[in-house]
Amino acid sequence: MRSSPHLTKIVVLANLAVMVAAVVVLLVLRTATVTPATPLSGKVTSAPSGSAAPAPSPEPDLPSADLPPPIPATVEFARQVKANEAGLVPVLMYHRIVKKRLASIDRTPSQVRQELEKLAKNDYVPITAREFVTGKIDIPAGKHPVVLTFDDGHSGHFALEADGMPAKDTAVGIIYQVARKYPGFRPVATFWVNRRPFGLEGLGDQKRAVRWLTSHGFEVANHTWTHPSLPSLSKKKIAEQIVKMERLLKKLGNGPSETLALPFGAMPRKKSTVQSGKWDGSRFAFKGVFLAGAEPSLSPFVKGFDWRAIQRIQSNGKKGECRKWCSQYWLEWLNKHPGDRYTADGDPEHISIPQGLRGNIRSQRRQQINAY
Template sequence: MRSPIPLTRIIMLANVVVVATAVVVLLVLPTAPSSSGRPMAGKVTGSPPPSSSSPSPTPALPSAELPPPVTASPEFARQVEANEAGMVPILMYHRIMKKRLASIDRTPAQVRKEMEKLARDGYVPITAREFVTGKIDIPAGKHPVVLTFDDGHHSHFALGADGMPVKDTAVGIIYQVAKKYPDFRPVATFWVNRQPFGLQNPQDQARAVRWLTARGFEVANHTWSHPYLPGLPKQKIAEQIVRIERLLDKLGGPASETLALPFGAMPRKRSTVQAGKWGGSSFAFKGVFLAGAEPSVSPFVKGFDRRSIQRIQSNGKKGECRRWCSQYWLEWLDKHPRQRYTADGDPERISIPRGLRGNIRSDRRRQINAY
């Protein structure tokens, strides 16, 4: 399967643009919210649920439970036009603000509009962890999308006095869309730094992490202080990663299986962010994610590199985004449905058109269901 544009040179250029923009924005603009701008004034209310990796039922909130699997025959795969060697959009969000201060910011209305379009177009959210491990157990004929949020900003998650997600936070918007479109599974990945969701109190941080992970969301590693990793020695990089792992463990969250690179910047020696140790603690990731600039290939194909996974900035089509951001790519996938990942509903099989048999990784060939 070929990408619509020459990958090597253009992806490198696009990543440089994304990294440069992010560096300027995140170094110049304040990240700490004012007391008048926060929905929660730094506090998560409600009783914390028990720490669990499986979704916990909550009245009035849609469930993140995966649908019952089916058994996909070649004929069934043909009927739903399955292509599990296709491209998957992994969308990257930062701050959600009523008044945008930077190009990478999005308003609640913009996020809601984009997610409703995803739902109407047959996309079903999965987490970054599910994507990289190949657990794409969505209904037949649907398309996976990975919703990712960087930096653990307070606009991503807060609970109101009623114990429910605040309306215009990322989690609040996701649940609103899931209520309106029942097939839109309410999950996402939040990559956090040293103050998850802007919370300073450890008890509030623990409530937030446990609330999310108990309902199917992923909370994972984005380093301790969001440094530019290529400028750090190996042990400093390991320290940045381990300190977040220790924090998440203390807060009752699971060990991270995915990492989002700050600014999308990969150290020269990629192995330093894949696995390592510091201060007697170790880490190992199943997937490391960049900051742009096109859909990822399927985790089942030969070209998939879990060490540097592409994402797409959520944005319109102006300026540098005219061929790099979410509006462009979602429109492109709509116009090229054969290039898009379409599920067969069967977690045990990888359904593809017969001509794509050679694209599947050798360790997955026994699962091929070709038609």
């Protein structure tokens, strides 16, 4: 699949298409007003303009993000559940969630809800980007990991009701709705934010939002300070963009970030400038750097996995530029090719794979191999 020159060409074109679409979205954002999330109970939510975020209730009635207890996977058990922890993992990319789409990469609450329910029905279990890059894929045997990622920290991603519960039509609200309906669907995701997390202006409101999310198992991490195209910046300016965002996250009681999503998916000429560095006496270092498209990621356990340039899949249908590289296409493809998909063994101490894939596992992980 990955050695095909044709596919490589498609992937390059897909990444360029995603970058162009993202630029268009930013232009739209300068003139368009984001529709506020619909409240759960009719009470006021955090407004997109940055109004106060109400404090959460001490123990909200929400599904848990706790990982299940591990089990020891024998060779026979791995065979029974058809485990393949060298398989492909979909890392889904979302941007704005709005009632009326203004750009091709926008999604409506209904579209997000339908996609997450489809994932749940097909035995996908969410993990965070941080868990993915560190190999902490501790999901139940026979299930498949999916990484839900949301870029730019829009108000449609997270807002709280006056009672401290997530607003219904935000990303977090939708994730919890699906988790209630499908108990095996773990309510976690990664939010990569810029200098105004979730459209909130005040530091206190931003802190309450970020602390709420991280205390419930979500990841909030770095998407640069002002979302510039990094290839157009010097090494010093790139470091400044990253460090300023890290400093804000620290003020909000979070960090340091272990993952970074590149604005527009645009990689600087020197990849090392976004992997680690320093500015104004502050350092940063990431364990995973994520692109903007356009195919499933390799397992973090295999030789070809490159933590410096991790593929993602844009959430979208199969029209136009998305005909062969957005979420509907790839999720259908993975369902038709179950042998190529990551299937867990439920045992975090072992990497269970078919015997023929032994040579695919990275040398540092070979002692964990459980081949059948």
